[in-house]
Amino acid sequence: MLTLSLSAYNQQINYEVLKDEPKEPNVSINLDFFNLDMNTGYPNLRLDNMSMNLGLFGFVQVVQPLEIDFNIHKSWLALGKIGFKEYPGNFELNTGVNFWLTNRNVTKNTKIVLKQTETRTSSETITSTTYIMAPAQHIKRFGFRGGLYSKSGPFNFDEYTDGANPSGIDETKISSMGLYGGLTFRNLTNIIITDDHFGRSMNSIGRDVYFDAFFVPVNRFKDLNAEGALVTETVKDFKSVLPFGFRVGFRSYQIEKRKMTLKKFGMAALGEFGYKPYQGWFITAGLGVTIVKR
DSSP states (O other), X not given: OEEEEEEEOOSOOOEEEEEEOOOOOSEEEEEEEEEEEEEOOSSSOOXXXXXXXXXXXXXXXXXXXXXXXXXXXXXEEETHHHHOTTSOOOEEEEEEEEEEEEEEEEEEEEEEEEEEEEEEOSSOXXXXXXXXXXXXXXXXXXXXXXXXXXXXEXXXXXXXXXXXXXXXXXXXXXXEEEEEEEEEEEEEEEEEEEETTTEEEEEEEEEEEEEEEEEEEEEEEEETTTTTEEOHHHHHHHOOOOSEEEEEEEEEEOOSOHHHHOOSSOEEEEEEEEEETTTEEEEEEEEEEEEEEO
């Protein structure tokens, strides 16, 4: 059992602001080393297509207000391969651009964690977080995004037909290609303080939230028990799916240099939820580190 306790620091604290300057990196590259991807498929949760992945995500600024955006993941463990070793691993590629329309600098009260401790008992772990609220600058941006989408991996046709499978086709590989496009929001904050009691504390992070629509007109299926024979028409004749989907995504990443944060890397995170043609409802979530923030 996990218990989380948050408390504000209600004593008088005199602190010095070392830096209050949110900066957008020209290059942000993040290693997603613990990523889980799963989807429902049809009609139930598809364990064959569940995977643990390694990936990279981030952006590279070309010229204001345009930047290249990328999100690439490849599985190191696909559960379907445990029961059928000929299944391919999962691979997903998203590469496109962000085009920013606004760039606002606002000041608002921001939580700065001063101390975090854990107390463990036989039945629970209590995490206590002490923090203050201090005024800090935030950069807020809004824009459009769009690009190319590609995904391939296992697809169990027998599960897709819910047992009503007259074709004899069972394990297949799905390869999907299409486009994505939507809205993106960015929030950057970078306040670092020091005081005599707690030392150096900070709230230094970049966060992106995005909403995309998918158009995936290309979905190909290969029969893995027939030397990769193309069986796309057989799958689509049984149950064709409209080529549209959507997703809601979130990611966080580090933006300040090591000399200020005293951390060589720093945590990064990514999460998405939505719907994709033939793949069904999906969720992906990962933890990693920022390896480039320049």
